[in-house]
Amino acid sequence: MRISWHRKIVYVLAIALSVLYLLWRVLFTIPWHAHLFTLIFALMLVGSEIVSNLTAFVLIIFRILESKKNHKLVIPKFDLSQPVPAIDVLIVTHNEDVALLRKTVNATTFMDYPEKYKVHIYIADDGNRPEVQQLATEYHVGYITMENNKKAKAGNINHAMAQLDSPLFAIFDTDMIPFSNFLMSSVPFFTTNWAQRVADDNETKPLGFVQTPQSFYNADIFQFNLFSENYVANEQDYFSRDVNVLNGYNETALFTGSNAVFLRAAIDEVGGFPTDTITEDFELGTQINMAGYTSLATTQPVSSGITPVDVKGVIKQRTRWARGVIQSCRNLHIFWNPRLSLINRIILINTYLYWWTFTRRLIYIAAPLLYALFKVQVVNANFWVLMIIWAPGYFLLHYVLSDASSKIRNERWGEIQETFFAPYLFIPVFLETIGIKAKKFKVTEKNVKFSFKDRLYILPYLFLWSMTLLAIIKFNYGKWGSEIIVGSVITFWLVMHFINLSFCLFVSMKRDIYRKSERFAREAPGKVLIPGTNRWARFTTRDVSEGGFSFEFKDQSIRMPQGQPFSGILYRHHHPIRFTSKVVRVVEREPVWYAVTINIEQARDQNNYLELIHDGDNQLLPKAQDNWITPLDELHMNVLMHLKNIERTLTSFMRQNS
Template sequence: MSNKRRAVYILAIVLSVIYLLWRVFFTIPWHANIFTLIFALLLVISEILSNFTGFILIFFRMLATRKKQDITIPDYDPKQTVPDVDLIIVTHNEEVELLRKTVNAATFIDYPDKSKVHVVISDDGNRPEVKALAEHYHVGYSGVVDNKKAKSGNINSTMAKLDSPLFVIFDTDMIPFSGFLNATVPLFQENFRQLEEDPDNTEPLGFVQTPQSFYNADIFQFNLFSEKVIPNEQDFFSRDVNVLNGGNKRALFTGSNAVFLRKAVDEVGGFPTDTITEDFELGTMLNMAGYISLATKVPESSGITPIDLKGVIKQRTRWARGVIQSCRNLHIFTNPKLSWINRLILINTYFYWWAFFRRMVYITAPILYALFKIQVVNANFWVLMVVWAPGYFLLHYVMGDTSGMHETNGKIRNERWGEVQETFFAPYLFIPVLLETLGIKAKKFKVTSKNVTISFKDRLYMLPYFFLWAITLISIIKFNYGKYGSEILVGSVITFWLLMHFINLSMCLFIAMGRRVYRKNERFTRQISGQVRRDETWHPFTTEDVSEGGIAFTMPEDSGIELKEGDKTDFQLEYRHEKIMLHGKVARISHRGKQAIYSAMVSVEPDRNRDYYLQLIYDGANQTLPRVQDTWITPFDELYMNFIVRAQAFERNFGRRFNRF
């Protein structure tokens, strides 16, 4: 980081601290009624915590160096024997066909000695169909009956039957890429060698976390028609924040796609069973036991993320309550076993889940003044401009500069998108976080379903967004109605915040409205050579993209044949020295210039063909989804585009119904 940029960061922090001191000592209405005073204190505490978490991110960014962030994966050491590795695939009640993709991919994982890779399905339910799946793929099976300890109990039961020095955890829907072990195990080999050569100055490696990656668009990408504009919402943490944590040797475990040192996990007593976020807690327990943890940047597996509003909200509620539980179990504020950097990371994680409570406070504060003249900040407009504006806008710039600096060709997320996502979760998370903090636990949680199911009851989930959106709109109109001249200027701060929240809530409304899902399977960009049968002759082609139900391909211009829509035929793909046979028909023909692009619906026999075809599809990230944000597209552009697209859809539907009459 340049000295100039560092100076700007420090100046932003200094100006923000000056503002916060002014807020605490000069703007709180101490003589107001009890409601106003309580809300005023909540507002100033929220501002302090928001700035504090921002300062931590800035501090970590300043602390980071390219060497610390960019972990170089070494080659296998030829002088060392590669260790045995247990691949544990954890399942609860997920569909067998979803589990099949992960198990199939695990059997394709590359390793110098494949006999040392032991795939085991850890089945919380002891289901016969899952056991049959294990037998089909010739992998291990561990079934649990009457498990009372959730995911941790399931894993601990399986681990009791295994003894490899390293083990990997995969969730049912997290499909590993073939290079997964090659991108992680050499880090352990390197650490083993360093421990032998210099044990006094080498910390043992407890686990390596690879990014959580998803092959389908998340609820923000999909419902906002932004699959080409913004990365997955979880990328900011997995590919940036946790990489920063790993740069300080304190990466957090995020539940799947991680390789562990078996000795370390045994030393801390296995997976903890007194929390619903056993991943977060286990990672910290290993750090407290003296083991370091690293996070890599490049995804080595890919899963499916829920896109229905109910499923997403339930998933985040479980995570929020679990982290609060684990932070209480770990005593993050007072535990003497925590290093200062570890404590800072955990405190920052803890306060992240309070961001949604703070967001509700921020949304409510200007509404109280606009509608009810409840003034929770005693401040002269001009003093406010002098003390607040410089620090706010400079910190806003710095936070935008520090958000998603991970990628060299762009940012993962800017601050404005962060506010939209924060606003989206706020109405549903602030109460669970508060209750869990007070020790009021929820009933038993269920595993989040990845199937999209939208009923009338699901539609009711959008009511909080509509209520907040409507009352914010009313506040904007009422507060500015009849004002002119200096009145508009003096009230501009309130109007500014109301407009910002109105834009965010409008985006949330569009997200909550949902979007009809037409595609049954996700498409992956894959360039695979193949052949299509025509008149008993095979003709070459190259795929553009593939999915479980179809392929798109192009043929050489001099092929001499022309396919038509509806033509039934056979296809043959060449992959890993195998020939995959597909049956199908041409469904659509489009053109790119003079080049014809054929889209075909295909099916594959449930045999070795299917296993290789699944591997062809899922071995690698979905390149159709962006890794960085399109900086030319702003939330205002997204707002306009969603309005136009949805208005056109409404017009089409209205037109169809009108024509019926």
Template sequence: MGMSRKRKFVYFIAIGLSVLYLLWRIFFTIPWGTNLPVLIFGLALVISEVVSNLTAYVLIIFRLLESQSQEDFIIPDYDPTQPVPRVDILIVTHNEDVELLQKTINAATFIDYPEPEKVNIVVCDDGNRPEVATLAAKYHVQYIGMEGNHEAKSGNINHALAQLDAPLFALFDADMIPFSGFLKDTVPIFLRNFRRLEEDPDHTKPLGFIQTPQSFYNADIFQFNLFSEKIVANEQDFFSRDVNILNGHNQTALFTGSNAMFLRKAVDEVGGFPTDTITEDFELGSKINIAGYSSFATTQAQSSGTTPIDLKGVIKQRTRWARGVIQSCQNLHIFTNPKIPLLNRIILINTYLYWWSFLRRLIYIAAPILYALFKFQVVNANFWVLMIVWAPGYFLLHYVLNDASSEIRNERWGEVQETFFAPYLFFPVILETLRIRAKHFKVTQKKVSFSIKDKLYILPYFFMWLVTLIAIVKFNYGKWGAEIMVGSVITFWLMMHFINLSFCVFIAMGRNVYRNAERFDRHVVGRIKATGTDHWLVIHTNDVSDSGLSFTTKDVTQVLKDQQAFEGVIFHGKVPIHFTGKIIRLIQNDAGEVTYGATIVMRAQKDRNHYMQIIYDGSNGELPKEQDAWVTPFDELNMNLTMRLRTLERRVSVFRNRA
């Protein structure tokens, strides 16, 4: 479906007006006559605006260049006339819990393929752990262990690839659980490319890899800490299911570390997984593209994993990504390497500039504060000229950015996320640019781990929030009429940053975690029988988790009681899953229908394997895929304030009762 002429016209007008604004800013508003510190900050502000607009243009232009024909972006079915290739599925583990690794291995054994004997599942363990070798044997999959690995994840993968030879291989992190349709969403695309290479080799680029979206079955730190699990999509969805799809339209999707399928020949040609960076994924994908191979990103998730929700873990993860991308960009010489094609270079530079957005965000926050509190005028402009030149381009450009960003995330929410990461990422980016390396990096721990030190992470947000509030009050105090109007631009920016920082304070405040396991909306039919009875009740599950499920029944001949023990069976396809359980919760609605919550225990390992497949074979439908456009930032702030006041009220009430 192509873009309408009206939308294209609006996009071009937005770019045109913003370019005029930037030209005016560069040539007419820099305070050259002021003191040196103010001048330096003024120049930094102009540079930040130019770079921010350039990155916005890339998104808009890529949206405009999006193919009118969707043929190449529809995943084909298997061609019955083409033999399917052998595939190695690599599950890479470092020191993850065996219980978590077991879920991933179990899911891999359920992946569909026309010729299952051509699929080889390999556990790559650089810890050479006996318990992991035992687990692999239990599931009848290949185990490749190693000792003395000094090259991190890349060393582990390269060591395994040296012992494998399938023409295609898939890669999964230990916590990234594959869905049964993964091969169906990737292998047919390679088969189509193989056929086209045979039919028209002069006009067909070989396909190097396919990246499926990063997907997570638990709420991320933004969704969870802001009580927004039903309102906003996962923070990483915008890149995985939108930006990287656009990159793929230009045949240069980025590799994001897991749940991707590779042409073995392409990886061998570029020397295997790079070992001179901490983001081997980004660098490998880029090398494959530079070597002349295309890459593609799909829209439908075919695996799901865990994302950290403790602030310390999230910051460490993003710091590693930031430093790694800067390292890889330096290794690839993205600005000067003559082998990099134009579109590929634009994507790489845009990715590089993204990690500088956090420094730009701090500059944007500081600029109106400096004027409001200290009268440091870093923009030399008349109010009316500013309104004529700046306002139309700014608001139209942001309207277009919201339109070009699809429904996954709007521009406003993107600013909140940038503000959240800004205090902790700008410094590592600067250090890495100066080639001052971090000495040690660890794999991000996905288990929630909170300590009193985590509360200290709130300090930068609270400080900026407080200073911004003081600046708003001081700048507007005593002003009337025309004074308020003339100062409205400063007030506008202060208020925008104040709202963003309010969100950051709420995120950093955290939220108690009560669930031991995530719930998944899975609707299957089964039956249960209370202990000591012979009557089977037909049940329909509402949601399931590792340790329990909730269900309803229309059979009112027998009412289950709290703490009632039972035995039951549900079905995974045609396979019965036998378990025992105990009722722990009963909730009756106004219509008299009862929803039961129960803990369950599987009778045998086979039952457990199939039950895990029910849970993890698909995305968690409890979490949204798009942002709720009807919920405004003010609604979310009000909701957070209300929820936290209720929590405080409960704590005070408990304290009084104890006293």
């Protein structure tokens, strides 16, 4: 991302004005003689502002450094004049659904590599499940099991690695399905690094690992529950495809647990995967960096997994990540460890502070509520002085953050996501910080099971939303003219939080899931045997799923009625997939297209069909934020959608009781 010199001046000016504002806040606005509660909250508020600005400064400075170095990540090609390294591919599983595991195992067998006999695939199953061993036998891959594993995922991996010896090592979670180009998009970084080290060993550091993006083929909880599958990128894309790539430009990308390739020697040098934390990935990556190895993150997804869409599952997942990162930061002594480089220390501290974002978000929500409802003033400032000192820096900094951020996610959407997690993460982060650990953690459940208890997760948002609405009404009731102007800052923050909390209410409302499997946009050729004839008609798929696909005939004069059974052949890279099917829907548009079921009998054909589905990201989901759709547009759409749901429910109820 190139930044022109005049944009850099604006970036620096935004930082300067923000620093000036923070100095004013600390020196002139803290109510030192107020009640103890007020003083404590005032200090928490100003501390939150300082930390929020510092994390913003880090992003801006890293973006300027990226532009200065003119980084452009290009995947190198294999130098086939050099020996092709062997690689062990480890799929780690505990108690996940075998059907989900099958997709990942199947995909690993289709990965391209110059010398495929050097790719050794293993399933590491610490659950000792016979069905998993049978799966390994079916796909002719290795099966490594263990008993009495008390060291969780790290223990399972270390046990498996003790039996492997290839110079490179790739790791996948059960649900993270690699694309066929995974190895071709990651291993060449190592071979290139090795060649560079031979040419100049003193100037080239060894590459420890390559982290590819965490990508997901289903809509996440924000996309799905907010009816935003077409407008908003996955919430985790911002870190995986932007922030961590920036970390990689500084040779210290973070390991995020799956779909990464390691130099085996680097793992051995640091003693294997750490077992004293629940985020062994985060800690291992940093240990490798401290040992003198570099790490990088790529931008293009070369694998894809499934993300939970229920509130309970998402909250549990983030709680585990939050506690784990706090544990690992404590283990690594990130604030004073002499083995950490300055850049690495900044990245780790920034990561640590991220998990305090949710506490800061609650403080920001509470501050205007205290003043509007209870006249508790935590900032001593004249309105006009505040406008002169606060407003220019605040709005310019937010403009710069918007400009410096990628197109994946804008800042307003980030605030909504922070608000959603805030009520459930601030306590675990605080408890873990003072050394109170959770008793146990479970693997995040990917198969969604909704219950009445899930609806109770709405309560914190409903409480804060109600308080904010009450505060807006009470604070502005009966005010006119200059009173409204002077109180506009409080009203501004109340309205902003009210909008964010409204989104949180909608996210926490269950949206019915009708599809049994995800659809993927895929254009694959095929042919249909027209029923009652010996004639074959060619078609091209529009999208595919595990339950069926949709297609268009090349010859639009051909018609099949709904309910028509038929047989046909699909092609994946010239590999025929024989199937039987039935038309379940005919869409009379231009061109006419058909939605059909699919039934495949042969195992080889089934494997090829699974690969057709999962070899590539889900192009039906956006990779960037649609900035033409504003939060108000989204809010309006969600109100309408939920009103329609209420109308349908009432209509159905009246029909049943009429």
